[in-house]
Amino acid sequence: MRLGIVGAGQAACTLIAELIRGDFKGDILVFNGETHAPYQRPPLSKNWLKTSDDPTSLRLLPEPLETHPSIQWIQTSVQSLSPDQGLVTTDQGTYSVDHLVLATGTTAIKPSIPGLASESIHVIRTLDHALRLKKSLEGVTNITIIGAGFLAFELASSLADPSRTIRILAKGIRALPQVAVKTADRLVDQAPASIRVGVEIERFDETTKALVTNHGSIPTDLVIAAIGAQPNAELATACGLGSSDGIPVDEFMQTAHPKVSAIGEVSLHHQPHLNRIQRIESISEANDSASVCAKRLLGHPEPFQTIPWFWSDQGDAKLQIAGLCDRTDEETCLIESETELVMIRHQGQRVTAIEALNSAKEFMAARRLLDQGDLALDDLLQAGSVFARLQSSRS
Amino acid sequence: MPQLTCINPNEQAIDVSFEPGETILQATYRAGVDGILAECGGGCSCATCHVILNGNWDGTLEEPSVQEADMLSFAVDPTPYSRLACQVRLTDQHEGLTLAVAKRQY
Numbered sequence: 001m002r003l004g005i006v007g008a009g010q011a012a013c014t015l016i017a018e019l020i021r022g023d024f025k026g027d028i029l030v031f032n033g034e035t036h037a038p039y040q041r042p043p044l045s046k047n048w049l050k051t052s053d054d055p056t057s058l059r060l061l062p063e064p065l066e067t068h069p070s071i072q073w074i075q076t077s078v079q080s081l082s083p084d085q086g087l088v089t090t091d092q093g094t095y096s097v098d099h100l101v102l103a104t105g106t107t108a109i110k111p112s113i114p115g116l117a118s119e120s121i122h123v124i125r126t127l128d129h130a131l132r133l134k135k136s137l138e139g140v141t142n143i144t145i146i147g148a149g150f151l152a153f154e155l156a157s158s159l160a161d162p163s164r165t166i167r168i169l170a171k172g173i174r175a176l177p178q179v180a181v182k183t184a185d186r187l188v189d190q191a192p193a194s195i196r197v198g199v200e201i202e203r204f205d206e207t208t209k210a211l212v213t214n215h216g217s218i219p220t221d222l223v224i225a226a227i228g229a230q231p232n233a234e235l236a237t238a239c240g241l242g243s244s245d246g247i248p249v250d251e252f253m254q255t256a257h258p259k260v261s262a263i264g265e266v267s268l269h270h271q272p273h274l275n276r277i278q279r280i281e282s283i284s285e286a287n288d289s290a291s292v293c294a295k296r297l298l299g300h301p302e303p304f305q306t307i308p309w310f311w312s313d314q315g316d317a318k319l320q321i322a323g324l325c326d327r328t329d330e331e332t333c334l335i336e337s338e339t340e341l342v343m344i345r346h347q348g349q350r351v352t353a354i355e356a357l358n359s360a361k362e363f364m365a366a367r368r369l370l371d372q373g374d375l376a377l378d379d380l381l382q383a384g385s386v387f388a389r390l391q392s393s394r395s
Numbered sequence: 396m397p398q399l400t401c402i403n404p405n406e407q408a409i410d411v412s413f414e415p416g417e418t419i420l421q422a423t424y425r426a427g428v429d430g431i432l433a434e435c436g437g438g439c440s441c442a443t444c445h446v447i448l449n450g451n452w453d454g455t456l457e458e459p460s461v462q463e464a465d466m467l468s469f470a471v472d473p474t475p476y477s478r479l480a481c482q483v484r485l486t487d488q489h490e491g492l493t494l495a496v497a498k499r500q501y
Contacts, residue, residue, distance in 0.1 A: 021429065040436040057421065064427030287434055311440040318462065320440055360462050364442065364469035 001026035003297065004088050004097035006078050006235065008032035010041065011264025011286035012103040013060045018294035020068055027070050029095055031088065033077035036127050037066060042283060044130040045151055046313045049158040053134055055127055081235050083257045101293060102236055102247055102255075102262040106229035106281060111146060113211070113223070115204035122224040124155065133224070140221040141165060144211060145193070146201070147226035148175035150312040150319075153191055155224060157315040160192035167218060169199040169211075171227075179321070180331035180343040183355045187314050231266045231279060242266075246279040251303035253293040261296075263289040273307040273370065274324060274352075284309045307370045309363075320363035323353035323370050332377065335359065335385060344380055351375040354386055365390040397490035401446075404430040404498050413485050419494065420444050420480035430496040437481035439463055444480040445470040445497035452476075452492060456483060471499045 003019075005012050008030055016028060032038070038060040043049075048058060065071075076090045081100065088095045108123035122133050141164055145152045148170035156166045168175065168191070175195050176184035188195055200214045210217040236242030241255045246268035253261045253269070264286040268279045288306045295302050310321040325345035329352050335342035341357040354366035365386040369375045372393070383389035396412040401423055403409060413422035420437050423446075432443035439462055448456070456478075459467065463482045467473050477497075485492075 042436050042438065046438070059425070062424050062427035283434060283436070309441075311435060311438060313438065318440070358462070360439075360465035361468065364466060368469070 001098045002029065002096070003027070004029045004031065004095065004100045005103060006031045006081075006088070006100065007103035007105055007264070008034065008038045008073075009103060009105050009264065009286070010060065010283055011105075011290045012101070013038050014287045014290035015101060015103065015263060015294050016061065016071065017065060018291055019297065020065060020070070022294060022298040024070070024298060026098075027072065029072050029074060029088075029097060031074050031076065031078050031090065034126065034128070035075065037061070039127050041125070044127065045124050045154040046158060049124075049130060049134070049155070053131070055131075058127065078235060081239055081260075083239055083241070083260050086259055098259070099297070100260045101253075102260065102266060103264045103290070104232035104235065104266045106231050106265045108225070108229050109227050110225050111201070111227060113201055113204050115206060116223065120223065122222065124151065124224065124226070125229065136222060142209075142219045142221045143167070143224065144169060144218055144220040144222070145224045145226055147228070148172070148195065148197070149178060149226060149228070150176070150310075151226040152224075153187055153193075153314055154312055155226060156191050156193035157313070160315070165219075166193040167220075168193045168195045169201070169213070169218070170195065170197040171199060173197055177327050179319075179355050180345060182331065182333060182336075183319070183341060183343050183357060186341055186357060187317070187319070190315060190317055192315065229265075229281065231268075233266055236260075236262065236266075248277075251292075251305075252296045252301050253289055253304070254296070261293050263293050269304060271308070271324070272305050278324075280308050280324065282308055282310050307367070309367055318358055318360070320356045320360065321353055322356075322363055322366035323351070325352035329353070332381070334380060335362065342386070344377060346377045349376045349378060351377055351380065362386045369393065397485075397487055399485070399489060399492040399494065401426070401428050402493070402495040403428055404496055413489075415486050417485060418481055419446060419478070419483045419485060422485065423480060423496075428496060430498075430500070431480055432500045433481060435481075439466060439479060439482055442466040442470050442479060443500040445473070445500055446478055446480045446483075446494045447474055447497060448476040448478060449493040449495075450476050456489075471497060471501060 039058040076092045080089045108125040143166045145168045202212045211220045231246040233242035236247045247262035249267050249269045265281045292304045308324045312319045329345040332344045340359045342362045343355040345353040356363035401409045411426040434443045435441040
């Protein structure tokens, strides 16, 4: 069997590692549209941005896998797919495969700001983005980050420096709308940035070097947009297998075409924990969907069933979230101390997520309990901590 | 380069060269040692890079942080010698260290 993988990010590399580990009988062609060998993305906005400019420390695949004889790396972008014929067309030629896995990921969205060329707006999604940002920092004193999600706050922490003023501009009514108000408040308090909400950007004024907004003029030497990403589904859409929402797949990561699968952030599938179809951007989604796909390709299919989890480094604070909630889910505080905070997100009695700030035990316990599928609000409140609830469920 | 010895989950001993300053995770990952998943990429966030140091080791490693110890308490069958590979930074003094990769990461 000849397998083609489009993309070389986290999901693609987990798939490769699991196939090789599972003694996959066949050849693997990996189409990597980037000029770098596979690398980890999460550190790009975290510690790596602050402390390193050595891309080798980000390597995603160990050398024995990267140089494995059954893998052929093709360093080029894919132009089109013909699933029926099993053909992948690139500017280096057309390749024939028996099965295709699309792991094309997402692209950062850039806002359009009159007076500012699109190239002048930084985003962080790829290693090249991060390297370019590092190079642009010299002499910069006023950094404006557009968007107020985890990425914006991570960037603010990583770029914090006495010589710089960092401002985070949120369009919405509050920062970090993904997490509970109390969690967001804690992170906003600790952030080395000033945060403004309800900001509408009108334009960039070149003479005063400022963003003109409904909150007045904001001095800006460098703009970073952290307003989300869109799925790279064009190749799939062109052959009727995707849309601007992503690439729909079943619980085995199979698209509507028997020769094509999709994994990672671009895949759109039923999330058992949420009981709805949703695209999720996280390492856990990349790893878990890749693992499901690998098992199917190795002949031991098992459906997708894991719960998502997330983490974010905010300076010295570590936020870990087990599960995924709607922004409108209720919030109840479980543990609060000077350093720790554990918030329960829930819909009535049904717990949808646990947000743990500097509380690794609570986070790990929540993952276990959510995996087991039994987590009721009253049980947690009675136990006083997720960890205690886990212990009592074991005894 | 100094070396450590890593026992993989299939109980094969693998010699791993390391640069002082890098973590056990970086060194073992580069060497392609099986069984260390490190889902979070070395961020002390997932407890899937669980390794067990040889009990005879003389203790020139710093103690785990509270965060690491908490994560370790959720690893599969942790021991007093358990560590997260992403959190142990190696120095020249660790020449000859032996460690085993946990049989299961979850």
